[in-house]
Amino acid sequence: xxxxxxxxxxxxxxxxxxxxxxxxxxxxxxxxxxxxxxxxxxxxxxxxxxxxxxxxxxxxxxxxxxxxxxxxxxxxxxxxxxxxxxxxxxxxxxxxxxxxxxxxxxxxxxxxxxxxxxxxxxxxxxxxxxxxxxxxxxxxxxxxxxxxxxxxxxxxxxxxxxxxxxxxxxxxxxxxxxxxxxxxxxxxxx
Amino acid sequence: xxxxxxxxxxxxxxxxxxxxxxxxxxxxxxxxxxxxxxxxxxxxxxxxxxxxxxxxxxxxxxxxxxxxxxxxxxxxxxxxxxxxxxxxxxxxxxxxxxxxxxxxxxxxxxxxxxxxxxxxxxxxxxxxxxxxxxxxxxxxxxxxxxxxxxxxxxxxxxxxxxxxxxxxxxxxxxxxxxxxxxxxxxxxxxxxxxxxxxxxxxxxxxxxxxxxxxxxxxxxxxxxxxxxxxxxxxxxxxxxxxxxxxxxxxxxxxxxxxxxxxxxxxxxxxxxxxxxxxxxxxxxxxxxxxxxxxxxxxxxxxxxxxxxxxxxxxxxxxxxxxxxxxxxxxxxxxxxxxxxxxxxxxxxxxxxxxxxxxxxxxxxxxxxxxxxxxxxxxxxxxxxxxxxxxxxxxxxxxxxxxxxxxxxxxxxxxxxxxxxxxxxxxxxxxxxxxxxxxxxxxxxxxxxxxxxxxxxxxxxxxxxxxxxxxxxxxxxxxxxxxxxxxxxxxxxxxxxxxxxxxxxxxxxxxxxxxxxxxxxxxxxxxxxxxxxxxxxxxxxxxxxxxxxxxxxxxxxxxxxxxxxxxxxxxxxxxxxxxxxxxxxxxxxxxxxxxxxxxxxxxxxxxxxxxxxxxxxxxxxxxxxxxxxxxxxxxxxxxxxxxxxxxxxxxxxxxxxxxxxxxxxxxxxxxxxxxxxxxxxxxxxxxxxxxxxxxxxxxxxxxxxxxxxxxxxxxxxxxxxxxxxxxxxxxxxxxxxxxxxxxxxxxxxxxxxxxxxxxxxxxxxxxxxxxxxxxxxxxxxxxxxxxxx
Numbered sequence: 001x002x003x004x005x006x007x008x009x010x011x012x013x014x015x016x017x018x019x020x021x022x023x024x025x026x027x028x029x030x031x032x033x034x035x036x037x038x039x040x041x042x043x044x045x046x047x048x049x050x051x052x053x054x055x056x057x058x059x060x061x062x063x064x065x066x067x068x069x070x071x072x073x074x075x076x077x078x079x080x081x082x083x084x085x086x087x088x089x090x091x092x093x094x095x096x097x098x099x100x101x102x103x104x105x106x107x108x109x110x111x112x113x114x115x116x117x118x119x120x121x122x123x124x125x126x127x128x129x130x131x132x133x134x135x136x137x138x139x140x141x142x143x144x145x146x147x148x149x150x151x152x153x154x155x156x157x158x159x160x161x162x163x164x165x166x167x168x169x170x171x172x173x174x175x176x177x178x179x180x181x182x183x184x185x186x187x188x189x190x
Numbered sequence: 191x192x193x194x195x196x197x198x199x200x201x202x203x204x205x206x207x208x209x210x211x212x213x214x215x216x217x218x219x220x221x222x223x224x225x226x227x228x229x230x231x232x233x234x235x236x237x238x239x240x241x242x243x244x245x246x247x248x249x250x251x252x253x254x255x256x257x258x259x260x261x262x263x264x265x266x267x268x269x270x271x272x273x274x275x276x277x278x279x280x281x282x283x284x285x286x287x288x289x290x291x292x293x294x295x296x297x298x299x300x301x302x303x304x305x306x307x308x309x310x311x312x313x314x315x316x317x318x319x320x321x322x323x324x325x326x327x328x329x330x331x332x333x334x335x336x337x338x339x340x341x342x343x344x345x346x347x348x349x350x351x352x353x354x355x356x357x358x359x360x361x362x363x364x365x366x367x368x369x370x371x372x373x374x375x376x377x378x379x380x381x382x383x384x385x386x387x388x389x390x391x392x393x394x395x396x397x398x399x400x401x402x403x404x405x406x407x408x409x410x411x412x413x414x415x416x417x418x419x420x421x422x423x424x425x426x427x428x429x430x431x432x433x434x435x436x437x438x439x440x441x442x443x444x445x446x447x448x449x450x451x452x453x454x455x456x457x458x459x460x461x462x463x464x465x466x467x468x469x470x471x472x473x474x475x476x477x478x479x480x481x482x483x484x485x486x487x488x489x490x491x492x493x494x495x496x497x498x499x500x501x502x503x504x505x506x507x508x509x510x511x512x513x514x515x516x517x518x519x520x521x522x523x524x525x526x527x528x529x530x531x532x533x534x535x536x537x538x539x540x541x542x543x544x545x546x547x548x549x550x551x552x553x554x555x556x557x558x559x560x561x562x563x564x565x566x567x568x569x570x571x572x573x574x575x576x577x578x579x580x581x582x583x584x585x586x587x588x589x590x591x592x593x594x595x596x597x598x599x600x601x602x603x604x605x606x607x608x609x610x611x612x613x614x615x616x617x618x619x620x621x622x623x624x625x626x627x628x629x630x631x632x633x634x635x636x637x638x639x640x641x642x643x644x645x646x647x648x649x650x651x652x653x654x655x656x657x658x659x660x661x662x663x664x665x666x667x668x669x670x671x672x673x674x675x676x677x678x679x680x681x682x683x684x685x686x687x688x689x690x691x692x693x694x695x696x697x698x699x700x701x702x703x704x705x706x707x708x709x710x711x712x713x714x715x716x717x718x719x720x721x722x723x724x725x726x727x728x729x730x731x732x733x734x735x736x737x738x739x740x741x742x743x744x745x746x747x748x749x750x751x752x753x754x755x756x757x758x759x760x761x762x763x764x765x766x767x768x769x770x771x772x773x774x775x776x777x778x779x780x781x782x783x784x785x786x787x788x789x790x791x792x793x794x795x796x797x798x799x800x801x802x803x804x805x806x807x808x809x810x811x812x813x814x815x816x817x818x819x820x821x822x823x824x825x826x827x828x829x830x831x832x833x834x835x836x837x838x839x840x841x842x843x844x845x846x847x848x849x850x851x852x853x854x855x856x857x858x859x860x861x862x863x864x865x866x867x868x869x870x871x872x873x874x875x876x877x878x879x880x881x882x883x884x885x886x887x888x889x890x891x892x893x894x895x896x897x898x899x900x901x902x903x904x905x906x907x908x909x910x911x912x913x914x915x916x917x918x919x920x921x922x923x924x925x926x927x928x929x930x931x932x933x934x935x936x937x938x939x940x941x942x943x944x945x946x947x948x949x950x951x952x953x954x955x956x957x958x959x960x961x962x963x964x965x966x967x968x969x970x971x972x973x974x975x976x977x978x
Binding site: 053054058081088108110115127139149151159166167169170177178182 | 195196214215216217218220422423424425426427428429430431432433434435436437438441442450453455456486500501502503504505506509510511514517518522523524525526527528529530531533536537538551552554556557558559560567568569575576577578579580581582583584585586587589590591592593594595596597598599600601603604605606607608609610611612614615616617618619620621623624625626627628630631633634635641642645646649659661664665667668694695698713715717721723726859860861862863867868870871872873874877943944962963964965967
């Protein structure tokens with residue numbers, strides 16, 4: 001147990017039975033004495049990966065248990081000093097972000113005037129978005145305004161980003177300003 | 191947050207106002223509970239008796255939109271009863287500075303007001319300076335034009351009777367709050383103020399925060415463990431996304447975006463001269479700006495081309511959320527990208543924001559779900575699809591644990607998330623989407639000879655040759671390099687303005703100081719002293735856990751008290767030592783020039799009781815919300831005179847005759863923001879399945895409404911249907927002897943997902959704060975009636 005904790009402080013991934021045993025011990029019962037000993041626990045041999053909760057700004061640690069290409073269990077990360085293994089109702093249900101039947105799994109396109117989504121492939125979607133971006137930028141780009149170099153387009157906006165990772169927000173801000181976008185906003189304002 | 195979540199356990203009193211952490215930041219509350227176990231007190235000030243109030247030692251109600259009277263009265267109470275930390279105020283604030291003649295305040299207006307522009311001439315609020323530009327001071331704080339005396343005079347109008355007549359607070363409750371919190375002015379005690387959107391989403395939102403800061407400075411609570419001003423962030427990385435400049439007016443690290451309307455900004459030299467103060471840490475700004483330009487434009491940024499400064503867009507107006515949607519409404523926008531955001535539920539006056547989307551030619555939504563925003567054209571949304579010509583691209587995004595990257599929490603702790611599993615279906619990380627779009631655009635523009643395309647072609651975009659971008663290269667670019675050696679830069683202290691260094695975000699520079707050492711991945715959870723956990727993650731700037739911690743020591747460098755010691759001057763070692771990274775130059779002795787400048791980011795090294803930089807006055811002053819049921823009792827100036835009002839159909843205003851009830855919005859534990867993340871999950875949808883409106887028993891009786899009845903709430907913008915929740919948690923207020931009702935409702939609901947309900951923001955107005963243009967979601971007028 002002690003050895004496990006020392007390893008966990010610096011770890012990237014824990015895998016196999018050791019992680020499962022650890023989780024069981026934390027739950028406060030001994031699997032050796034468990035009635036259904038012959039049955040394997042759902043999280044046995046699962047891979048455990050630390051993450052940070054995607055909801056509020058507290059930043060609680062969560063351990064994600066994955067097995068057979070699905071998320072089988074999530075729990076508070078006992079090593080994270082902020083939450084010490086505890087979670088609220090939203091953090092506790094993190095697994096359902098993976099398992100929910102409502103997750104979008106394919107790119108969808110809605111043509112002008114249409115009343116339905118159509119499935120399209122990524123390549124077509126990104127190619128078309130790039131084309132639309134270029135068309136709008138080219139048509140609206142202002143290089144000079146009242147004698148001052150301004151290099152901007154005021155006909156494209158970008159909204160959102162508070163749920164993105166830092167690296168993503170960095171690239172998004174860089175790309176949008178790089179294109180000359182001035183309508184650049186996100187949830188900090190609302 | 192100036193401090194951090196774990197530090198809350200050290201507080202002697204937490205004043206929680208405009209926030210409800212027990213429900214909205216639940217895990218934060220374990221540290222408040224610990225504070226209580228240590229003998230600390232919790233004070234909850236809220237229009238509604240929340241679950242935070244239920245845990246508090248003292249609860250006081252206030253009508254939405256009256257924070258400034260509430261805290262202004264506390265300032266007056268602390269001054270009248272001599273409860274302030276005078277030595278701290280004299281040394282670490284501009285209380286001793288002399289304000290030039292010409293400053294005045296009369297009937298709600300400060301000097302320099304131009305009614306036609308709805309703006310102030312801030313030069314009328316200047317500080318007197320000596321010939322060498324230093325502020326003239328009176329450290330006895332007795333000069334009649336000292337900031338301290340002007341402040342005292344300003345808040346002498348905020349006496350207990352006037353304040354409680356405006357806020358509607360019971361006088362005995364109010365005095366209990368004053369007494370309990372002002373105890374923390376004693377040396378050896380520290381109080382914290384914790385707030386969230388209940389504070390900021392007002393036409394006086396910035397001044398609400400300012401007045402909290404003034405009270406904290408007077409009590410000597412900033413820089414101390416268990417002290418500070420602590421904004422609780424509502425999204426996992428809204429701190430980071432703000433730090434990284436996803437707002438129209440900021441580049442990364444709070445470097446202002448250049449403007450077409452400021453003549454000096456026409457050149458880099460002019461911009462830097464205009465925007466760089468001569469003293470204080472911001473005097474290093476040119477190093478941060480040039481290093482950012484080097485990160486963005488790489489080899490295309492040279493001394494000859496102003497390091498690519500001219501490639502940056504220069505705006506000529508306020509492009510913030512409200513104005514953005516107003517422009518869209520008027521057909522001035524063609525295309526919009528939406529990254530995990532749902533304004534048809536979360537935006538103010540959401541019905542109008544939905545209408546506005548129909549004027550776009552194209553829209554790209556990147557999300558885990560089909561939201562009310564990406565499907566605004568559907569029949570289900572009340573739209574006629576045949577009449578909406580917007581082309582919509584909906585891209586499936588990965589969940590947070592299906593990719594890797596860092597997020598910054600409210601404590602400014604940058605924590606890493608590792609990838610646990612491949613993305614569901616064909617979903618992809620936002621990083622890949624942004625990267626691939628950039629590459630496709632680069633290809634479309636390749637070899638273009640047009641001058642208009644030069645800025646985009648000059649953008650440096652090199653994140654590996656694989657299909658996916660190399661996130662490690664992005665992280666290193668953010669930290670920055672010494673371009674002469676190609677090594678990572680150790681910290682922002684090493685950045686230069688000659689083009690030999692780069693850094694994508696200077697405030698984060700230092701988190702990745704050498705190969706293989708991305709400190710956001712640090713997971714050593716041993717307490718390094720003071721419960722600061724210095725080896726867990728990385729806190730910007732420079733891993734400092736308590737900002738302004740120099741102020742926890744007296745001017746001579748000794749801690750004000752042993753109980754609240756953080757850093758102190760070690761005369762033998764000749765440096766600042768303690769349990770946190772000093773928020774100060776580590777080797778500057780207290781006796782050296784600048785050795786007592788605890789607020790080193792400010793040009794004079796002191797905190798600002800008097801802030802001549804804000805748009806709506808150097809002192810916070812009370813104005814009623816855009817929609818209010820009563821006249822302003824403090825002056826004849828009803829609305830914040832610098833708030834920008836959009837007239838017409840886009841922003842209808844309700845009057846108190848038709849809409850006499852004050853309303854506010856809030857959140858519940860089980861849902862998050864616009865609900866798209868939580869209403870699409872089974873368990874949370876089941877736990878909190880319905881839209882409801884909370885009201886007092888008294889109002890319910892007047893309207894003939896019973897608990898669980900279907901009711902209709904109306905405002906000048908629209909109507910919604912919801913279940914009535916009749917509770918004792920709201921009580922009518924007595925405002926200047928008049929009965930005023932207030933109701934509240936969650937803003938999570940929409941028509942998509944498992945749990946559906948009407949959208950509260952159909953009711954809220956398009957009016958913003960005078961400094962930030964944050965919408966006034968938290969105080970507006972409405973009416974209620976039974977649905978049948």
